[in-house]
Amino acid sequence: MNKKYKNKMQLEILSKSNNEAFARITVAAFAAQLDPTIEEISDIKTAVSEAVTNSIIHGYENKEGVIKINAYIYDNTLRIEISDQGKGIEDIEIAKQPLYTTKPELERSGMGFTIMDNFMDSLKVESVLGMGTKVTMEKKIKDKNTKEEINQEENFYA
Amino acid sequence: MDYEIERHMPKKVIFDFNSVSFMDSAGIGLLLGRYKIVNMLGGEVALINVKKSVKKVLDMCGILKLIHIYDDFDMRFNVC
Numbered sequence A: 001m002n003k004k005y006k007n008k009m010q011l012e013i014l015s016k017s018n019n020e021a022f023a024r025i026t027v028a029a030f031a032a033q034l035d036p037t038i039e040e041i042s043d044i045k046t047a048v049s050e051a052v053t054n055s056i057i058h059g060y061e062n063k064e065g066v067i068k069i070n071a072y073i074y075d076n077t078l079r080i081e082i083s084d085q086g087k088g089i090e091d092i093e094i095a096k097q098p099l100y101t102t103k104p105e106l107e108r109s110g111m112g113f114t115i116m117d118n119f120m121d122s123l124k125v126e127s128v129l130g131m132g133t134k135v136t137m138e139k140k141i142k143d144k145n146t147k148e149e150i151n152q153e154e155n156f157y158a
Numbered sequence B: 001m002d003y004e005i006e007r008h009m010p011k012k013v014i015f016d017f018n019s020v021s022f023m024d025s026a027g028i029g030l031l032l033g034r035y036k037i038v039n040m041l042g043g044e045v046a047l048i049n050v051k052k053s054v055k056k057v058l059d060m061c062g063i064l065k066l067i068h069i070y071d072d073f074d075m076r077f078n079v080c
């Protein structure tokens, strides 16, 4: 999506696990202007949590690093980019498989990418070994006004 | 928690999710870890007071095939 965005936010956090909640809540607050449902907000929070947690535990392996979070609003769509300059992913297609994890000893479920994929409308993962990883996700927030209008029309004819 | 489970070898471990308002795959990993231990000892794991958004994540990860959610009714009438 190269169209001009209507709004933008940028956030940089250190890869500390207690910054994860801060990141997800901040993105959710930014998304609020699209008037999402509680379910849509919860989907967004979960997806952000997965990507940020991955940067912390896989990208930087709990060493200190910077995670960048950019979010944009285009019409009714929220776009979120989360990137780290950590170790990178060797094979992205394998990493995205459900249940695949390189850290089973940490009780990882290997469901992070599956959750991002399901809870958002699109998911793109770019990564270079030794350079870092960037996850881009988009979600269209359904327009409640349109829904209301439809309801009103239904009422009109009822 | 694991120590308590191993010491008592319970038939049923019920987690009250009343104060759990956010779930991600890290939580799934944690639950699965407890499930494995309890299951190995012949017991069962169940959840109560699960919020809708939390349930959506559990459901998506297929965990509800292993761990059941009991509602108020089941608890009150001891059917679980």
Ligand SMILES: Nc1ncnc2c1ncn2[C@@H]1O[C@H](COP(=O)(O)OP(=O)(O)O)[C@@H](O)[C@H]1O
Binding pocket: A050, A054, A055, A056, A058, A059, A060, A084, A086, A087, A088, A089, A095, A096, A100, A101, A102, A103, A108, A109, A110, A111, A112, A113, A114, A133, B025
């Ligand atoms: N930001 C990242 N940097 C490096 N490796 C990553 C990153 N994100 C994901 N991975 C790799 O992809 C795998 C799958 O990720 P995910 O689906 O979230 O499962 P989990 O986090 O439970 O391992 C991880 O185990 C890891 O090897």
Ligand SMILES: [Mg+2]
Binding pocket: A050, A053, A054, A111, A112, A113, B025
């Ligand atoms: Mg993960």
